[in-house]
Amino acid sequence: MFLTRRHVTGLLLSALAPLPTLAAPAHPRDAVAGQVLQTWYRLVLELVRHTATYSPPVAARAFACLGLTAWEVLAGLAPAARKSLAGQVTALTPPPAPDTAEGADPAAALHGALTVAIKHYFGNTGPTGQRAMRAMETRLAELAGEGLPPDTLTRSLEHGRDVALHIIAWARDDGGETIENMGFPLEWSLTDGPAHWVPTSKIVQQQAPLLPSWASNRPMAMARADACGLAAPPAYSEEPGSPFHIEAVEVYETVRNLTPEQKIIARFWSDDPMLSPTPPGHWISILLEIADRDALPVDRLADALARLGIAISDAFIACWQTKYQYDLLRPVTYIRRVIDKDWEPLLITPPFPEYPSGHSSQSGAAAAVLTAIFGENFAFDDATHEDDGLPVRSFSSFAAAADEAAVSRLYGGIHFRSAIERGLEQGACVGAAVNRLVTFQ
Amino acid sequence: MMRLSLSLLLAATPALAENPAVPVFVPDTGGLTHSFTGEWEYMVGGGVAAFDCSGDAQPDLFLAGGTAPATLWRNDSIDGLAFHKIDSGAELTGVTGAWPLDFDSDGQTDLAVMRQGENVLLRGLGACRFERANEAWGFDGGQAWSTAFAATWEAGQSLPTLAVGNYIDPGEEAFPWGSCTDNWLHRPEGTRYGAPIALSPSFCALSILFTDWNRSGRPALRVSNDREYYKGGQEQLWHLDPGQPPRLYTEGEGWQRLRIWGMGIASHDLNMDGLPEYFLTSMADNKLQALKNPGDSPLLPRYDDVAFARGVHAQRPYMGGDIHPSTAWHPQFEDVNNDGRTDLFIAKGNVSAMPDFAQQDPNNLLLQRADGTFYEAGEAAGVASMLQARGGAVVDLNGDGWLDLVVVNRNGPTEIWRNTGLAPEAAPANWIALDPRQPAPNLHAVNGWVEVRANGVTQRREILVGGGHGSGQLAPQHFGLGAATEAEVRMIWPDGAADDWQRLTAGQVWRLPRGAAAEPATTPQE
Numbered sequence: 001m002f003l004t005r006r007h008v009t010g011l012l013l014s015a016l017a018p019l020p021t022l023a024a025p026a027h028p029r030d031a032v033a034g035q036v037l038q039t040w041y042r043l044v045l046e047l048v049r050h051t052a053t054y055s056p057p058v059a060a061r062a063f064a065c066l067g068l069t070a071w072e073v074l075a076g077l078a079p080a081a082r083k084s085l086a087g088q089v090t091a092l093t094p095p096p097a098p099d100t101a102e103g104a105d106p107a108a109a110l111h112g113a114l115t116v117a118i119k120h121y122f123g124n125t126g127p128t129g130q131r132a133m134r135a136m137e138t139r140l141a142e143l144a145g146e147g148l149p150p151d152t153l154t155r156s157l158e159h160g161r162d163v164a165l166h167i168i169a170w171a172r173d174d175g176g177e178t179i180e181n182m183g184f185p186l187e188w189s190l191t192d193g194p195a196h197w198v199p200t201s202k203i204v205q206q207q208a209p210l211l212p213s214w215a216s217n218r219p220m221a222m223a224r225a226d227a228c229g230l231a232a233p234p235a236y237s238e239e240p241g242s243p244f245h246i247e248a249v250e251v252y253e254t255v256r257n258l259t260p261e262q263k264i265i266a267r268f269w270s271d272d273p274m275l276s277p278t279p280p281g282h283w284i285s286i287l288l289e290i291a292d293r294d295a296l297p298v299d300r301l302a303d304a305l306a307r308l309g310i311a312i313s314d315a316f317i318a319c320w321q322t323k324y325q326y327d328l329l330r331p332v333t334y335i336r337r338v339i340d341k342d343w344e345p346l347l348i349t350p351p352f353p354e355y356p357s358g359h360s361s362q363s364g365a366a367a368a369v370l371t372a373i374f375g376e377n378f379a380f381d382d383a384t385h386e387d388d389g390l391p392v393r394s395f396s397s398f399a400a401a402a403d404e405a406a407v408s409r410l411y412g413g414i415h416f417r418s419a420i421e422r423g424l425e426q427g428a429c430v431g432a433a434v435n436r437l438v439t440f441q
Numbered sequence: 442m443m444r445l446s447l448s449l450l451l452a453a454t455p456a457l458a459e460n461p462a463v464p465v466f467v468p469d470t471g472g473l474t475h476s477f478t479g480e481w482e483y484m485v486g487g488g489v490a491a492f493d494c495s496g497d498a499q500p501d502l503f504l505a506g507g508t509a510p511a512t513l514w515r516n517d518s519i520d521g522l523a524f525h526k527i528d529s530g531a532e533l534t535g536v537t538g539a540w541p542l543d544f545d546s547d548g549q550t551d552l553a554v555m556r557q558g559e560n561v562l563l564r565g566l567g568a569c570r571f572e573r574a575n576e577a578w579g580f581d582g583g584q585a586w587s588t589a590f591a592a593t594w595e596a597g598q599s600l601p602t603l604a605v606g607n608y609i610d611p612g613e614e615a616f617p618w619g620s621c622t623d624n625w626l627h628r629p630e631g632t633r634y635g636a637p638i639a640l641s642p643s644f645c646a647l648s649i650l651f652t653d654w655n656r657s658g659r660p661a662l663r664v665s666n667d668r669e670y671y672k673g674g675q676e677q678l679w680h681l682d683p684g685q686p687p688r689l690y691t692e693g694e695g696w697q698r699l700r701i702w703g704m705g706i707a708s709h710d711l712n713m714d715g716l717p718e719y720f721l722t723s724m725a726d727n728k729l730q731a732l733k734n735p736g737d738s739p740l741l742p743r744y745d746d747v748a749f750a751r752g753v754h755a756q757r758p759y760m761g762g763d764i765h766p767s768t769a770w771h772p773q774f775e776d777v778n779n780d781g782r783t784d785l786f787i788a789k790g791n792v793s794a795m796p797d798f799a800q801q802d803p804n805n806l807l808l809q810r811a812d813g814t815f816y817e818a819g820e821a822a823g824v825a826s827m828l829q830a831r832g833g834a835v836v837d838l839n840g841d842g843w844l845d846l847v848v849v850n851r852n853g854p855t856e857i858w859r860n861t862g863l864a865p866e867a868a869p870a871n872w873i874a875l876d877p878r879q880p881a882p883n884l885h886a887v888n889g890w891v892e893v894r895a896n897g898v899t900q901r902r903e904i905l906v907g908g909g910h911g912s913g914q915l916a917p918q919h920f921g922l923g924a925a926t927e928a929e930v931r932m933i934w935p936d937g938a939a940d941d942w943q944r945l946t947a948g949q950v951w952r953l954p955r956g957a958a959a960e961p962a963t964t965p966q967e
Binding site: 042043046049050051052053124126127128130131132135136139180181182186202203204205274275387388389390 | 480481484614615616617618619668669670672673700724725726746748749750754756757764765766792793794795796797798
């Protein structure tokens, strides 16, 4: 299926139908549970940055699995108010239920679940990450277990562990479990013809493109990988005045005439793997900041983490399906070939085909989901990169942030306009699929 | 051609000139037994200092021990290698690396010892005995996780200016990222050091080097940083102007942002244009930086990465079947086959248990071809160890003119290979080694340049104290000469004064006194 602008507008409007903002009746330990959830996630953002296999698609999948884990733990503790995503998310069966007669503590259960899940998804992180996980487990065990009777603590930890193992088992055969050679195939054949992707860096691994089979992964909320497919980009041409050439000239001129503000925007959304929490982590960071600012109840945070994780994970599957369908070259290749052999983009060009923009697709999906949860014109500050010396940016809405994330790729010189605009549309389509999931009842 | 195979693409680079002759290295520890030990707190470091402290002109070895005491081994080699452990007064624990230098210009080599904890300057007493000199020289050793060291002499100073590279805060267990401790600059004030100056911002340095990158006569400080731990960081180059606070080169001055897992710096004028190139070790691809526009005036510190083109990216193991990317530590440029073209040694080894990086990661010995590309000879030469290497030294241990190899391994035995030279049928491979000396201060002419003309080319080396990974050498500057049986030699001293060229015969070590004729240096066999 190909999306048209009218089609996407319809999807966006349907996504804006207000979702219930209910939460289950408050549990006295919800605040502690929220603290446990937020603190583990803060560590996850660092682990994403410091684990070599965590390219953006891989990070998105982990965020989806972790969000699902947290949600299913809490759903199991209040089934009357919270609806499991089993039966809604593809191939997910109901996780083990807690012993309802005895009950389980939400903080301890979340801690039990996240300890198991994070160790699993980041089992390949380096010695510093392993040390940090051990330290965090110890630190949060004290918080989560404080004042609990020993049998309640044990029962809660076990419930969390069982849910985590259930999600791990579900995800194991989705196609994204094992990442070899950091996602770069050892053998790769370039597509013949000037329109197609060729390596843009001198790094050996990156002579092959990243994760070319990622679109064969099982989507979570989308029906199929091509459910949000896109029409072809402008036809390749080196003819001045052709649509393709015009887009290339726009990238070239934009980068040559960048304003200080545009440079900041490009770097703010650059979100390079191994140097940041990646684009998926950037949106998770935004959500965590909002949760902290607004003291979001733990079940609403878990719901949002699950939806956002699923949305960005599916967005990368959709995006990668389109990328390898068209296998388009990057601006740096075209511009050096046709316009200026010495041209340099501002940002590092990612090592995979151009169309559409991955950041645009996943930001479009993230904005659709977060708008559905929090509403339109929901203003927030984004301090994701404050530690890296980049200023806090303020946005009037999630859509405004997604638009800026998308256009940042033009400023950075790594995407043509079509990839940006159509990427946002693709993301909106993915977000609409996620917004059909029901969590509160 | 319909489709291009990646493997063919990679095989096509670099150009295939005739491969150089491979020297034969044989394992020969000479009785030296030592390990750099420790877990997380010692995942980096593990260096060796090679220098003569016994007065016999043979390099002795001081080895960092991590949790174990550092050890000092007197070199008693004659042909085969022989080392004897001695009580030196330098048996400190927590040592990550060490660099030799005659700080006080008394003719006895001293040691800068970097540690997990307080750094210590050790004053050489002769006969390989040392005493702590922090208090005497006013040196504040701090209490950081120090991993890198460099020294230079600023004009008019009797003591060298020191730079200490610091790593992360080990107390930050759950969130260590972004906890980089400030590097320190120690400038002398008279005959003692003043309070350390924080080189802020600091980004978890693992190698640091004063180098005259633009031949201005005023070395700058290059810092290679580990991106695993910094936030907002990058590689750095600091101005060090007389009487001024250190100041970073900026984008406006041409400095370009580069973010790598910087672990070691090696410098050499590879293309013989009078300007140094820099090799930076990292994880996966390593970098070889050559100035983009070496003809510009003034020069801008803008570099191209030519590692891929010249075949020194050394991205993954070349043998053993492990397909994961490599982890590179100590790099050193030296001519190990004496063909007149500088080669490159790289110590390799997994950080600890990083499954996405090679566990079986052999050291590289990259021999330079005539066309400037490099040929991997680690396996053929016999130095392809799979232990977790860290520091190293490529240095002539037995005075036979063939550079030997010391590699310090983490939680494994230190390895030493004796270079037995080329096969008898190989082309002639002569050498010369030069030991410049000038009056105090800076007896060893740090940041001066040695030049050697032979075979129609001029080889140059800057005399450096710093760089590498945890390791430094204070030894005669070695040059391969190929078929040449003599060479023209001159010294450009750190103040810019150049001695006259003089013709010297190959096959021996020459002392180069400032402003005077060269003298044969005492060789170990004598």
